[in-house]
Amino acid sequence: MWKTIFDDALFQYLASNTGTTPTSNQHMYQLVQQQYRTRGIWLQIAQQLNITQTQAHDYFHNTWVKQFYAPFDTYKPQIRDIVARLSQTAIDRFELSVKALEVFEQAHPHERFHAKSVQQFIHQTYQKLANTSQNSSKENSVHVQAKEESTSGDISKYIVFG
Template sequence: MQKFILNKNSNIVLNTRSYTEILNYSKSAGIRLGSVPTRRSQPQIPPRTNMENWQRDFSGSFLDMMKARASRQVATLDEAVGRFYSQDEQVKKSFWIDMAATLGTTHKKLHDYFHNTWSKQFCADMAPFKAEISGVLKSCGHSDMKMVLRSVLAHLHDKYPAMRFHYQTLYQFINYKMSQDKKFQPAASAPAASEPMSQLVSDQVILQLQQILSSTQ
């Protein structure tokens, strides 16, 4: 039960249960309703998310920047990703630096997020190809990592020329399979499962795979 004063000019005091009862009484008594205290509503708390602001804005910013930089028209994110992969390494580095300034984060965060997470959505799912890649590895006549990668990439490019494979996922799978096969040891040195993919590994892997892929075309 709460006590309400209808307005400062009225001596009428009500002991009532709800604002509705006050409103109905004031109307029937011809009294103008003054400021009536009501229960303060709780502030709306946005749902918690692990995604940072720059991650939410990544796709739009990436497409806008590629549209501005591309010599030919870029209409979709898929086209933008394909165009980005074909860029020179120095151009890519400049791209991340400029995009970082736009999104208010670091170019390393953008670089790693693109290569390790975001770009996967534009690449083929590796699952259906793992058995086939394992077969290529078994028939491989050499144990040098670069030569093995060349064989696998040449096979994938020849058989699936229109498909885009995620370089890190492909490299990690090949490296893992080589580490499990005595034929390749100690040539392969797969990182521990808990070891995160660092920028250095990403850059070296991407550059190596791109160079090998271009030599197979």
């Protein structure tokens, strides 16, 4: 699979296009950050791996770079709490996402997290809260409606004969 040789393709590109021989994955990451404005990096790597330019770009930014960031799995309950607290205020989803990331990063100033992954988790958490809130309000309205209708005394419309 091409992912297993991604490092080699990236190394070869950087060694031939930067005039520097990378010494580690961290060094390759730094060189890519410096070379990012150079057009064609992902196209050349993609051609070497026989994949699309988008696949090469996305794999680098969404997967490969995560090796340089602290995992945040153990902090997910804390992030859920932050999102729950912030969702109580009247801010939109974008503002909530930015604010939640800010609060989380301030709580862990000595850790470096992959911001895009944390933001995706914040967004997913917000969506789950919003869906749960909508479902619970729908259930409450159904119960209220059923209670109001049952007090009218006419239950014939609720009886179904098979």
